[in-house]
Amino acid sequence: MTTAPILEVRGLSARYGEVVALRDAELTMREGEFVAVLGPNGAGKSTLMRSIIGLANATGTVRFRGAALKRDPAAVAAAGIALVPEGRGIFGPMSVAENLQLGAYMIGGRGPDYERRLARVLHLFPRLKERLDQVAGSMSGGEQQMLAVGRALMADPKLILLDEPSLGLAPKVTAEILESLALLNREGLSVLLVEQKAPLALKLAGRAYVVSNGRISAEIDPKEITSHGDLARYYFA
Amino acid sequence: MLDPVFLAQTILNGLSVGCIYGLIGIGFCVIYNASGIVNFAQGAFVMMGGMITHVLMQQHLPLIPSALLAIIVVALAGVVIERIVVRPLWDRKATMFVMILATLAAQIVIERLTLMLVGDQPKSIAVFTDLPPIKLAGVAIGYQTLWIMGTSLVLIAALGLFFQKTLVGRAMRACAINREAAALQGIVVSRMLAMSFALSAALGAIAGILVTPTQFTAFNVGTPFAISGFIAAIVGGFGRPFGAFLGGLLLGLAQALAVFGLGSGLKNMAALSVLLIFLFLRPSGILGSAK
Structure with missing residues (x-):
């Protein structure tokens, strides 16, 4: 179809x-x-x-x-539309949780919808769950890429x-x-x-x-x- | 012989004026972080804060409403400058040099308008708490000094909470880190720029309101304050708000000690020496520059 x-x-x-x-x-x-x-x-x-x-x-x-x-x-x-740019574009000095919250900026970064999206991203990339409080820039390249994709998905x-x-x-x-x-x-x-x-x-x-x-x-x-x-x-x- | 009480008094006075420089320096950092622009109209906000409060109090409005109104008016003036001076240049991707010249021009326009409206005579406002200074081991601690230091510390804590805990604060930090990536999250970067001007202008106004009872305000006090705040921001690490506050304290202290040890004529030399020492030995400032 x-x-x-x-x-x-x-x-x-x-x-x-x-x-x-x-x-x-x-x-x-x-x-x-x-x-x-x-x-x-x-x-x-x-x-x-x-x-x-x-x-x-x-x-x-x-x-x-x-x-x-x-x-x-x-x-x-x-x-x-969400773009995961070349080079990832994560906010390095901020925590993983802050990066993900900014991904949901358009819905105010809180509320039931935000929690649902966060749960989905963390289910998709469980490694991010262990690193929510970690400074994003200190993660490995792969984890940073997961964060970049996860952050884009937070915008649904x-x-x-x-x-x-x-x-x-x-x-x-x-x-x-x-x-x-x-x-x-x-x-x-x-x-x-x-x-x-x-x-x-x-x-x-x-x-x-x-x-x-x-x-x-x-x-x-x-x-x-x-x-x-x-x-x-x-x-x- | 060195008088320890006089030295302690000098240090206290230096830290007090350093808080003012620090607040102005933070204003520089907030705008720079959101936009990459060095706003030399920052001094005008300081002058306007004290001047508008003076004018309103002359109309028999009490201090607190006068100060609050002054802060709001100056914050709005910050947004107006952003809209009519900075934004058009920013949209055209003007160079930093052009931006600095444009904000300097805005500073001069505000100065001249103030001269036309209120004249060239210095103005002041009464101290917030009209009581004799507290004596502590011979050192006189004026209530206005306590107001300056207390308000500065409260503002630093509030700004820290704003940038760390609120979504808008985080969005402003995101713009500072990577403007393009911030826009991709749906953050309207130009709105953050306007907010950063409002916030910086409000900080400048508060600094002006706090310092005016200890000195005076006049149409032309903005430039020296802007220079001191700029030095504080560089010394602290440009783009680091808390660093700018530390830089302001260091600058105020250096100036006060220079006056104490070498005479008041060397106050400005001390400020510029601090700047040169940092530029030569640690150009990234106390906390390291943000960009």
Whole structure:
């Protein structure tokens, strides 16, 4: 069954000064989909994410559930989209509990709904439960990534965007985090995952876009990719 | 020969004025943390606090309502400066240098407006508790000194609770740590900026209200206070509110001891020496700078 579009990106372009980092990106995601964005380093994947969320200086349109999105990260968050940025963006000097509370800033960081969301995140990442009072910056990279994802989930988003969540992490930890996302996706959360490690992303995604030289160069079915050669064909097309 | 009572009195006076510098320094830190901006209009808030309280008391309003009204008016003035001076530049991603110049210009505009409205004569307000000083081992402890120190300590504790325990305080800290990540949580960073100006202006106003009975206020007292508060913030570790308070105490003490040992002409030299010593030996300040 085809579901309604949750995210529609049309003619999205972004530049950093004179450098055009993204050209006329077109992307559609449906409710409940797990979509991967692949591509070599510097291809424009992160710029695509930042442009969708309103962090990059971009032109073009982004619609979420049919409504145009404002180019303002706080408004985008309020609409129901969460971004786990590259580098995690956790509040290092603050405790894990404070980070999670700020994830639920829009509901005032308290109340029954907050407790329900917190319980769900701690169930998903039990390691965070043991470290609630710990300073977030003192945790391992994997735990920080779990916190970044957990904090994003505290907003109870309808769509979660992840930018290179595997960066600098051990494969086992990455697998643990991505497994959690796959579980949430099965429960109905839409996931847009930017990932350099294509095999990881392709294992989970139902569909993938390839970004190359600032353009979305291909849309692929992960089942068609059986070797590195298949992927390289798209990367360097 | 060294008179220990006079020395103790000097230290007490130094700590008292140091509390004022500390409060102004905290104001610098709160705005800097929320926005990365160094607001040199901070001194104007100090002047306005004392001046508005004076004007209201001249209209036969009692001290407490006058002071509360003054704090509210100055906090609103802080928001106005943020809206019409800082925000447009911030949105255009102006450089720090431009921001500093703009806030200095705002300070001058406020000074000149005050000059036009109330004239150039110094004004004062009565001490809050009109009783003879308490004598302790020969040291006279004025009630206004107790007001200054007590209020400062209460404010430090309240600010600590605000930043550590409330969601808004945590959101302001989040903006200080990573503005982009804060926005991704739905925190409206520009609103935090306006709140930081209101909070800093209110702190400046309280400092002005506290210090005016011991000195005086006039249209042009803002700049020296701003400089002292700025030095306090640097000495404490820029962006560290508690550090700024410690820096203020150190600065007040250094100035008082310089007056005690070397004469009043060297008061400013002592302040700048403290700044230079820290810039050379520990540029990150007592607690280490926040960014």
